Amino acid sequence: MARRTARAAPLAAKWQKLAEGRCAEKGERLTPARLAVYAEMLACGRPLSAYELIALLEQRQERKIAPLTVYRHLDFLTRTGLVHRLQSAQTYFPCDHPENAHESQFLLCSSCGDVDEVESSGIERLLSRIADERGFRPDNAIVEVKGVCGVCVVGD
Numbered sequence: 838m839a840r841r842t843a844r845a846a847p848l849a850a851k852w853q854k855l856a857e858g859r860c861a862e863k864g865e866r867l868t869p870a871r872l873a874v875y876a877e878m879l880a881c882g883r884p885l886s887a888y889e890l891i892a893l894l895e896q897r898q899e900r901k902i903a904p905l906t907v908y909r910h911l912d913f914l915t916r917t918g919l920v921h922r923l924q925s926a927q928t929y930f931p932c933d934h935p936e937n938a939h940e941s942q943f944l945l946c947s948s949c950g951d952v953d954e955v956e957s958s959g960i961e962r963l964l965s966r967i968a969d970e971r972g973f974r975p976d977n978a979i980v981e982v983k984g985v986c987g988v989c990v991v992g993d
C-alpha cells in the first residue's frame with residue numbers, strides 16, 4: 838500500500854517562509870505535522886480553541902488525532918511566536934507579523950468573534966515602566982480588550 842502523506846491546508850509561501858525563519862532563529866524543527874497545524878489555523882482565519890482545531894484537522898486528514906499531539910504543536914507555535922494564545926478566551930490565533938518578537942495587544946469582539954491584533958510600542962513602554970517602578974518582572978504583557986468591533990457597532 839502506498840504511504841499516504843498527511844493532508845494539509847494550503848499554505849501561502851509568505852507564511853511558510855516566516856515559519857521557517859522563526860524556527861531557524863529559535864533552533865526549532867519545522868516538521869510537516871507542525872506546519873499542517875499552522876496552515877489550518879491560517880486557513881480558518883479566526884481564533885480557535887484546541888478542540889475546534891482538532892476537529893478541523895481530523896476532518897481534513899480523515900483520521901483521529903490525539904489531543905496531546907495538537908497541544909504539543911500549539912505549544913511549539915506559541916513558543917516560536919507564530920501563534921498567540923488568547924488567555925481570556927482560551928483560544929489560539931496566528932500572529933499577523935511573526936517576523937519580530939513582540940508583546941501583543943488584542944481587541945476581541947464579543948459579537949462576531951473577530952480579533953484585531955494591534956502592536957503599540959506606547960503601551961509596551963508604559964507597561965514596562967509601571968512594572969519597573971514596582972520592581973515587578975513581567976513574564977508576559979499581553980493585553981486583551983473585550984468589546985464590540987467597529988463593524989458590529991455599526992450593525993447594531
Ligand SMILES: [Zn+2]
Binds near residue numbers: 954
Ligand atoms: Zn503578534
Ligand SMILES: [Zn+2]
Binds near residue numbers: 946949985986989
Ligand atoms: Zn464584531
